Amino acid sequence: MGTRPIHNDGKEHLKRIVTRPGPFTSSAAALGLETLETLERLKVLVIGAGGLGCELLKNLALSGFKDIHVIDMDIIDVSNLNRQFLFRHADVGKPKCDVAAKFVERRVPGVKITPYYGKIQDKDENYYMQFNVIICGLDSIEARRWINATVVGMVDENNPDSYKPLIDGGTEGFKGQAKVVLPTMTSCLECQLDMHAPRVQVPLCTLATVPRQPEHCIEWAHIIAWEEERKGDMLDTDDPDHISWLYRRALNRAQEFNISGVTYSLTQGVVKNIIPAIASTNAIVAASCCNEALKIATACNPCLGNLEDEEANTYMMYTGDDGIYTFTFRHEKKDDCPVCGTLAKELNVNETNTLAEFLEDLAARPETQIKKPTIRTNDKSLYYPSPPSLEEQTRPNLLKRLTDLVEDGEEMAVTDSDGSITFKFKLVFSSK
Amino acid sequence: MLKIWSMKQKQQQAENAAAGGSKKKKITAAQLRVQKDLSELALGSTMRTDFPDPDDILNFILTIDPDEGMYVGGRFSFSFAINQNFPHDPPKVKCREKIYHPNIDLEGNVCLNILREDWKPVLNLNAVIVGLQFLFLEPNAADPLNKDAAEDLKTNRESFKRNVRASMAGGQVRKERFDKVTK
Numbered sequence: 038m039g040t041r042p043i044h045n046d047g048k049e050h051l052k053r054i055v056t057r058p059g060p061f062t063s064s065a066a067a068l069g070l071e072t073l074e075t076l077e078r079l080k081v082l083v084i085g086a087g088g089l090g091c092e093l094l095k096n097l098a099l100s101g102f103k104d105i106h107v108i109d110m111d112i113i114d115v116s117n118l119n120r121q122f123l124f125r126h127a128d129v130g131k132p133k134c135d136v137a138a139k140f141v142e143r144r145v146p147g148v149k150i151t152p153y154y155g156k157i158q159d160k161d162e163n164y165y166m167q168f169n170v171i172i173c174g175l176d177s178i179e180a181r182r183w184i185n186a187t188v189v190g191m192v193d194e195n196n197p198d199s200y201k202p203l204i205d206g207g208t209e210g211f212k213g214q215a216k217v218v219l220p221t222m223t224s225c226l227e228c229q230l231d232m233h234a235p236r237v238q239v240p241l242c243t244l245a246t247v248p249r250q251p252e253h254c255i256e257w258a259h260i261i262a263w264e265e266e267r268k269g270d271m272l273d274t275d276d277p278d279h280i281s282w283l284y285r286r287a288l289n290r291a292q293e294f295n296i297s298g299v300t301y302s303l304t305q306g307v308v309k310n311i312i313p314a315i316a317s318t319n320a321i322v323a324a325s326c327c328n329e330a331l332k333i334a335t336a337c338n339p340c341l342g343n344l345e346d347e348e349a350n351t352y353m354m355y356t357g358d359d360g361i362y363t364f365t366f367r368h369e370k371k372d373d374c375p376v377c378g379t380l381a382k383e384l385n386v387n388e389t390n391t392l393a394e395f396l397e398d399l400a401a402r403p404e405t406q407i408k409k410p411t412i413r414t415n416d417k418s419l420y421y422p423s424p425p426s427l428e429e430q431t432r433p434n435l436l437k438r439l440t441d442l443v444e445d446g447e448e449m450a451v452t453d454s455d456g457s458i459t460f461k462f463k464l465v466f467s468s469k
Numbered sequence: 470m471l472k473i474w475s476m477k478q479k480q481q482q483a484e485n486a487a488a489g490g491s492k493k494k495k496i497t498a499a500q501l502r503v504q505k506d507l508s509e510l511a512l513g514s515t516m517r518t519d520f521p522d523p524d525d526i527l528n529f530i531l532t533i534d535p536d537e538g539m540y541v542g543g544r545f546s547f548s549f550a551i552n553q554n555f556p557h558d559p560p561k562v563k564c565r566e567k568i569y570h571p572n573i574d575l576e577g578n579v580c581l582n583i584l585r586e587d588w589k590p591v592l593n594l595n596a597v598i599v600g601l602q603f604l605f606l607e608p609n610a611a612d613p614l615n616k617d618a619a620e621d622l623k624t625n626r627e628s629f630k631r632n633v634r635a636s637m638a639g640g641q642v643r644k645e646r647f648d649k650v651t652k
Contacts, residue, residue: 179554182498190495227498230557231590238586241578242612264576375501411508415494417524424510430523450496456505461496 051101054337066336077103082168086133088314089174089206091123092323098145106151109134120316172204185226189377192220206326211357213322217341223351224368227376251298255307258286274309381448381461388466393435409454499555506594527551535605543637543650559588566648569636571608571619580614
């Protein structure tokens with residue numbers, strides 16, 4: 038495929054959408070041609086430049102967004118080329134985000150795409166604060182949880198700009214989902230943690246005693262043989278020598294049990310938990326995510342999580358493996374969600390207070406009233422009333438001054454004695 | 470939706486970013502969940518926890534002193550390693566001693582369904598420690614990780630009991646020497 042620039046002729050259609058309200062368009066939506074200018078000014082962040090990311094970048098650019106940023110930490114592998122259509126053979130080995138950004142910029146004149154090659158964790162709130170919408174095309178739950186917690190943690194009730202709508206797309210084979218999180222207002226990704234099907238695991242004893250399938254032999258090599266024979270060696274699933282070692286062990290075991298089908302690529306697939314990715318599923322989910330972004334940006338139609346409707350759906354699931362089925366529903370916010378259940382409140386404390394005095398104060402304050410609280414920061418266990426060994430180890434902190442334990446503005450989490458309530462605070466020290 | 474953004478120009482945003490941003494580390498969702506699980510932990514008189522680094526609640530050691538069953542008189546310790554994906558991922562649990570048990574292999578791997586195939590995020594650390602405790606009350610020959618021990622348990626319960634006692638004292642069973650775990 039060449040790189041001939043195409044005219045963004047979608048603009049005529051866009052104009053129609055943003056100037057003519059539909060039956061469900063909010064009466065508060067200020068539609069008009071200015072809406073298009075707004076759209077061009079908005080800054081969108083795409084996280085991930087893989088299967089979903091390529092689709093998202095292309096869709097956003099063709100939908101009128103002009104200022105797009107993209108983060109990805111991967112380099113292009115030859116196995117990506119079947120569906121990650123912004124990459125060519127010559128790009129193998131280059132960072133995905135750089136190549137994707139250049140490709141879309143070439144094809145859609147006027148669009149600026151700013152790539153960042155690295156981890157989302159490299160960036161702080163100052164960075165994420167600059168965006169109006171964040172769209173995730175991620176393949177890991179860990180990364181989703183991180184960005185979700187960051188976006189929810191950025192919410193400042195007094196600053197409307199601090200609410201960053203988060204659109205999350207995900208696919209696995211023929212299945213996928215698109216959802217919108219309006220931090221603190223709708224259910225967040227942490228509220229939905231149990232919606233992710235855990236990876237199917239085979240009992241350890243089956244692996245150890247009666248393998249029946251080639252995968253069992255590979256998992257045995259992965260979990261048991263490696264530990265026994267290469268203790269202390271960190272397994273690197275990207276190291277071909279390591280995979281070869283596992284493959285040979287798995288093959289021996291398979292022969293022992295008369296099992297056929299252990300291959301190098303199956304070994305790689307099992308050990309790295311590679312799930313077949315289907316290009317069209319990515320296209321469906323990314324299209325849906327992009328349309329949500331467009332609706333959030335222009336208010337031309339109600340989006341998932343629409344604030345004007347308390348019952349608005351937030352979650353669209355797509356199932357294409359047993360026939361075809363989609364279902365859109367409202368995922369309810371969890372009151373006890375560790376991320377969005379409580380936001381860190383600022384708390385003024387006297388800088389001469391000890392931890393014990395602070396805890397007494399917490400028990401007395403009408404809004405907290407926590408007795409025997411467990412309390413920690415990211416780095417430190419400040420005080421744990423149970424289990425007993427941890428109580429003993431953290432007891433000396435009670436007599437220390439708060440200023441020696443916690444930095445000004447640092448976040449702390451306080452859980453009551455039966456684990457039912459957790460508050461988060463940011464301490465602000467004052468001198469009286 | 471547009472209403473939640475003031476559509477004013479970026480300067481204001483930049484100001485807000487400078488004021489509201491923070492590089493301070495936040496408590497992670499995994500830490501919060503473990504904190505909650507620890508406060509709900511019911512250890513009773515037969516179990517204790519030890520934290521090599523009290524500031525790190527994601528790594529600790531659980532010690533079990535069974536007060537009934539075939540393993541009474543022994544003291545068994547397990548390392549718990551919890552990652553930032555908890556509770557989506559189960560904790561990684563290993564027995565720190567080399568013991569003679571049908572469901573624990575010589576490397577300390579434990580065959581307990583809720584640690585692997587039946588783990589669910591709604592389960593908590595308490596469920597895991599109850600499961601571990603149960604392994605000492607009811608060793609299970611149907612899910613063998615140490616095939617020899619399972620075979621012994623299946624064929625002759627009395628001789629299995631004798632083997633357990635010998636192994637706990639640091640003796641040999643079937644030419645394999647075990648760690649002394651008696652108190």
